[in-house]
Amino acid sequence: MNKWFSIIINDNFCKGCAICVEICPKDVLAMSKDANPSGYLLAQVIEPQKCIGCMECELHCPDLAIEVISLKDATISTRK
Amino acid sequence: MILNKYLRPEVFPTPFCPGCGHGILLQAVLRAIDELSLDINKMVFVSGIGCAAWIPSPHFAADTLHTTHGRPIAFATGIKLFNPSLKVVVISGDGDISAIGGNHLIHAARRNLEITVICANNSIYGMTGGQVGPTTPMRAKTATTPQGNPEPSFDLCGLVRGAGASCIARATVHHTRELIKYIKKAFTHQGFSFIDVISPCFTQFGRRNKEISGASPAEMILNLKKLCVHVKSSDELFTFKQNDKILIGEFVK
């Protein structure tokens, strides 16, 4: 059975460094063309269904801007 | 987020540059605390001056002492000796801990003082504009070695081992799970513990040394995978040399 995960990106904290995008083994994430008020281009979730919940993106985000939630535990939308 | 309870939300986003390794270390420390269920109210985080000193101060919702350049271990010594029930953790940069503060590092290790020293090692002086430090690799370009660093660099794990440290590890912010494991070990160790954490600074080091660092902060972090070699035993660390590779692992258990 396929386990589902929700990925939340905090637009206020993200500085667009792309570490999460580069480190994700399943290409779930990509950089968007939208900037936050500080002018940083944000990371965004493009293929949530591919996520395997490995947590690599969350563990490597220097700005605590990305969180992976197992939908077994909670139901939360993909964008705060 | 599970780490929110350890943070002062009002000070975010952090002042660090985009992609700075120190933010990854910041969360690794808090994850170690969370996984061990430590009471953060009984911990004191001491730091010196520099980008790394801002990891705990003011981000951690805990007692934090942001001291003078190079001296956090001296301040930590006073705290720990007067109130041994507090868990005292020093988090500071490589220049702070090994250049200006090198004397305090070796003496805390010699005393086997029960504190944890986490050295956020970006191999450069970041905050002051990218000058060479004692951990800068030979030949690397910095603001004060435009022709390349002519001096060899310090092996901080070897240094504290020589001084008598009883728990030593090196990890990187790319190897986050190992990093958290080592921090947990250090936090539960009885005696002096030291972790050398390779934490890239693209702004000051990476952009001047793209041939080893890559073209962006993200590449610099991912490159650590290629640059590092795991060592299995502490003996390996001190006998085994591989040019331009970073040896990571636990060195004294």
Next chain:
Amino acid sequence: MQQFLQGNEACALGAIQAGCRFYAGYPITPSSEIMEKMAEELPKVDGVFVQMEDEIASIGAVIGAAWAGAKAMTATSGPGLTLMLENIGYAIMTETPCVIVDVQRAGPSTGQATKPASSDIMQVRWGASGDYEIIALSPWSVTEMYEMTIQAFNFAETYRIPVFLLADEVLGHLRESTRLHQNIPIIQRPEKTDLPPFGNYADNCATPMPLFGQGRKLSVTGSTHDEWGYRLTQSPSAQARLINRLCNKIRQDLDKISLFETYFLEEDTEILVIAYGFTARGAFTAVKTASQKEAKIGFIRLKTLWPFPEKIFSNLPKAISKIVVPEMNQGQVVREIQRFTNCQVIPYNKTDGTVISAKEILEKVNDIK
């Protein structure tokens, strides 16, 4: 309790009496006996003693221990004090109570380690970077080495500031009969406080010293900060507000801090001698001798050097026209005196590593009469 004690020992006993429970230091002549006595006495009262790797680490450990709840002290001499100054600046900025004893010796640099001087007066006043007020006390007897150490701790606790005790080699090593008063009031640190950790801006004063480990989540920094310890390194108003309060908390209490004693002062006194520290002993004897010979001469002894007791000059006898200031330096306190008076101020300076005798001061006084 009458005892035959050395100045340095009396200082250590005063510290213990004041509640000092942490000492970190590094050996330096002529202060080392304070450290040795503390190493002996602290374990008896469950205190902590540590000999650190240098003076920088010593004052660092003292400040750390203060935040962990200790009344803490270190002792040194001029060259060691120089190394401590950066962290003393940190203690001023973070409002950390602690006591620093400087048993002064002849300098600059290594100078004459076993010879006395009063040449660190300006070092303690202006040695750290930035603008600040400081408290420095100057004992003249072994008894005062004991009492002023207690006073130094009391000031440190009241104003949350590092306080200097400026002794010198002769006083540190002098042995004399001493009464150790057991009933000097001691200011205790509160066990718990919920006030902002860094200052009461309404009254421009310090708030009670909080401590680590009580769940207060204290943010302590040597950078410019607000009353909760948040760094504000770009704000002109935050910098102005903090520095003003750090200075004003001392300046507004000069009456309580800037202490001095007057002797033989009459309406018709014409010559005044002002001295402090060990030199004040010779000055006292000289003035006493001269006044017995009908000279119109008086004496003021400075107990506090910083903040300078400027109140002295607000109601001096009108007849005074000359002020003699003997000092074991090339003229440090004399400049402060010149700032506050129109009288002719005559320095008498000696920097050969020997003390100034009563005879020398008497000769000087006779010269200018």
